Amino acid sequence: MARLFLASTAILALLGGCSQAPAPAARFGGTLEAVRMRGYVRCGASGNTVGFSTPDDKGYWGGLDVDTCRAIAAAVLGDKDKVRFVPLNGQQRLTALQTGEIDVLPRATTWTLARDANGINFTVPNFFDYTGFMVRKASGAVRAQDLKGASVCIQTGSVTEVTFANVSRRYALNLHPVVFDTTQASRQAFFSGRCDALITDASALASVKVTMTTNPDDYRIFPADDVITALTPAVRHGDDRWFDIVKASIDAMLMGEQLGLTRQNIDEQRSSGNPDIRSFVGKEPGVGAALGLHEDWAYQIIRQVGNYGELYEGNVGSASKLKIPRGLNRLQRDGGIMVPIPFN
Amino acid sequence: MSRSSRRYFARSFVLQLVALAAVIALVIWLATNAVHNLASRGIATGFDFLDRAARFPISESLLPYTPSDSFAWALAVGLGNTILLSMLVAILSTAFGVLLAQARRSHNPLASGLTAIFVESVRNTPLIVQLLFFYSALIFSLPGPHAALNPAPGVFLTNRGLYLPWPMFDHGRWLLSSPITGHFNFEGGLVLSPEFVAIVVGLTLYSTSYAAEIIRSGIEAVPLGQWEAARALGLPERRLFRLVIMPQALRVIVPPMTSQYINIVKNSTLALVVGYPDISFVTATTINQTGQAIEGVAILVLIFLVINFAASAVLNAFNRRLASRVR
Numbered sequence: 006m007a008r009l010f011l012a013s014t015a016i017l018a019l020l021g022g023c024s025q026a027p028a029p030a031a032r033f034g035g036t037l038e039a040v041r042m043r044g045y046v047r048c049g050a051s052g053n054t055v056g057f058s059t060p061d062d063k064g065y066w067g068g069l070d071v072d073t074c075r076a077i078a079a080a081v082l083g084d085k086d087k088v089r090f091v092p093l094n095g096q097q098r099l100t101a102l103q104t105g106e107i108d109v110l111p112r113a114t115t116w117t118l119a120r121d122a123n124g125i126n127f128t129v130p131n132f133f134d135y136t137g138f139m140v141r142k143a144s145g146a147v148r149a150q151d152l153k154g155a156s157v158c159i160q161t162g163s164v165t166e167v168t169f170a171n172v173s174r175r176y177a178l179n180l181h182p183v184v185f186d187t188t189q190a191s192r193q194a195f196f197s198g199r200c201d202a203l204i205t206d207a208s209a210l211a212s213v214k215v216t217m218t219t220n221p222d223d224y225r226i227f228p229a230d231d232v233i234t235a236l237t238p239a240v241r242h243g244d245d246r247w248f249d250i251v252k253a254s255i256d257a258m259l260m261g262e263q264l265g266l267t268r269q270n271i272d273e274q275r276s277s278g279n280p281d282i283r284s285f286v287g288k289e290p291g292v293g294a295a296l297g298l299h300e301d302w303a304y305q306i307i308r309q310v311g312n313y314g315e316l317y318e319g320n321v322g323s324a325s326k327l328k329i330p331r332g333l334n335r336l337q338r339d340g341g342i343m344v345p346i347p348f349n
Numbered sequence: 350m351s352r353s354s355r356r357y358f359a360r361s362f363v364l365q366l367v368a369l370a371a372v373i374a375l376v377i378w379l380a381t382n383a384v385h386n387l388a389s390r391g392i393a394t395g396f397d398f399l400d401r402a403a404r405f406p407i408s409e410s411l412l413p414y415t416p417s418d419s420f421a422w423a424l425a426v427g428l429g430n431t432i433l434l435s436m437l438v439a440i441l442s443t444a445f446g447v448l449l450a451q452a453r454r455s456h457n458p459l460a461s462g463l464t465a466i467f468v469e470s471v472r473n474t475p476l477i478v479q480l481l482f483f484y485s486a487l488i489f490s491l492p493g494p495h496a497a498l499n500p501a502p503g504v505f506l507t508n509r510g511l512y513l514p515w516p517m518f519d520h521g522r523w524l525l526s527s528p529i530t531g532h533f534n535f536e537g538g539l540v541l542s543p544e545f546v547a548i549v550v551g552l553t554l555y556s557t558s559y560a561a562e563i564i565r566s567g568i569e570a571v572p573l574g575q576w577e578a579a580r581a582l583g584l585p586e587r588r589l590f591r592l593v594i595m596p597q598a599l600r601v602i603v604p605p606m607t608s609q610y611i612n613i614v615k616n617s618t619l620a621l622v623v624g625y626p627d628i629s630f631v632t633a634t635t636i637n638q639t640g641q642a643i644e645g646v647a648i649l650v651l652i653f654l655v656i657n658f659a660a661s662a663v664l665n666a667f668n669r670r671l672a673s674r675v676r
Binding site: 095096099100103119120122123124144152153154155156159161162163166167169170171173174181182183184185186190193194197198199201243 | 389393404405406407408416485488489493508509531532533534536542543544621622624626630633634636637638639640642
């Protein structure tokens with residue numbers, strides 16, 4: 006019902022969009038001005054994916070996707086806390102972005118060409134993931150081919166549905182899908198024993214494994230196929246400046262790591278003689294003005310939020326409960342596929 | 350027609366004309382806005398997507414389906430499930446409604462009391478809560494496939510569903526297909542999934558509680574004199590009910606039952622909370638895969654209008670036939 010309600014709301018928003026006189030400028034471009042006037046950035050969030058997007062017991066939002074949003078707020082408004090999070094399910098998120106309910110969607114959304122061509126722009130991947138199965142170890146399954154005839158719980162509104170169908174067909178597994186409209190419902194059904202496996206992004210499975218089980222060692226996660234998915238914050242079509250700002254904010258976190266800038270050392274490094282660091286922190290002006298931001302925008306990101314490595318380890322890596330190995334998400338320099346774009 | 354009433358008529362005619370023009374103008378304005386906004390946001394429009402491969406799975410269906418079928422067929426499959434579900438619930442809730450109406454009218458205090466408790470508790474709690482309750486009860490309380498209950502040969506009850514032997518047409522002849530144990534699940538035979546059972550049972554109980562009250566009120570609307578007259582003629586109870594009471598009660602019963610049947614069709618969209626793929630579930634998935642919300646919702650609205658117009662047309666015709674037989 007919630008989904009249909011949102012669809013109807015979205016339609017009403019589309020229908021009525023032209024009626025609010027100042028809105029068109031804000032909606033079709035001018036996101037930066039709209040955000041400045043409003044005083045905060047509105048981000049799509051998940052709300053229940055530990056490590057990526059969830060409020061803590063005091064209601065303070067945290068996670069890799071949340072920190073990506075905070076980085077944008079630090080760059081644009083100079084304060085990482087000038088953000089509001091709109092919890093959205095898989096069904097709602099794209100419509101919410103297209104209709105202007107949120108400014109940016111950093112919510113574990115897989116970059117696909119069909120989505121990209123249909124009203125939204127993907128910026129820079131902030132997490133490379135794969136689709137995984139989680140099974141009980143007692144089932145004996147260690148790879149997708151072992152799941153012949155199994156029941157698999159899925160939540161709708163995701164690329165996972167298509168991956169599921171592809172895997173079932175590719176290995177002739179005759180999998181039985183059990184499809185739900187919320188992540189909670191599909192997880193609950195898996196833990197009740199309704200399904201032999203739960204399929205979704207492996208990162209989300211890692212979070213489910215440590216947060217929803219009494220004994221995480223009873224469960225095993227393995228890849229569903231050999232396709233890497235790029236979870237990428239997205240903006241809507243029609244505002245090149247905002248598109249650039251979001252890309253630059255994510256890039257600044259990667260470049261910060263590349264240059265060895267951290268929350269701790271950024272203030273002393275600010276007076277460094279290294280020309281790359283000088284243009285990063287805004288001592289050599291130019292990049293900030295070109296983006297329409299203060300020259301210290303990248304400095305603010307590192308000082309308030311941290312570099313990508315700090316974000317990763319703190320939210321999903323070794324310093325977190327999830328302990329997802331850095332793997333592909335290392336910088337290219339360190340053997341991963343994260344590529345920082347130079348500032349000059 | 351007097352002058353004042355003619356003037357009143359003319360004035361109301363003009364007012365209605367203005368109202369109609371305003372509504373048409375509003376619709377045109379909204380449609381133009383929508384087209385403009387969709388274009389400026391680069392969102393595709395039109396129904397071309399219906400021919401493309403759907404690629405998402407549908408967990409169970411009356412009609413055959415694979416993810417390589419088109420979006421149009423996926424929607425048809427969802428519609429098939431909605432119709433199956435609605436028909437089944439309409440038939441079951443009518444049958445149980447008749448039984449419960451009789452029970453509540455009976456002089457046995459146990460029968461009438463229990464029925465009253467059932468009707469009031471089911472009618473006064475939200476349907477969605479009942480559905481989630483039934484579904485959780487099924488998947489959490491039934492054993493897994495390796496500890497399946499086996500109440501009769503070939504029949505297995507698990508948290509994956511109820512497995513039954515079922516005739517299947519194969520290689521030109523009918524065979525009895527029995528469920529056999531696989532590594533993860535039983536294979537073969539007929540499966541009634543927990544999702545299907547939860548939505549059928551939940552919706553049936555909910556609709557039964559309304560149907561029972563409608564039928565009871567219809568029966569009680571027949572004047573006592575009719576019962577006494579029929580008894581005076583010496584009609585046995587069963588024929589008395591069929592020949593004298595029911596034809597009169599039906600005139601009271603059919604109009605509210607028509608809207609009750611329409612409610613069943615509309616309430617069937619709650620199937621998605623227990624994971625049964627009805628038309629609204631498939632439409633929502635289609636919207637998500639294609640991003641074309643306006644087209645998806647338009648299709649859904651059209652489908653429900655057609656189903657419910659057809660249902661009420663048939664029942665209204667039946668009602669007219671009943672009403673015309675005044676003796």
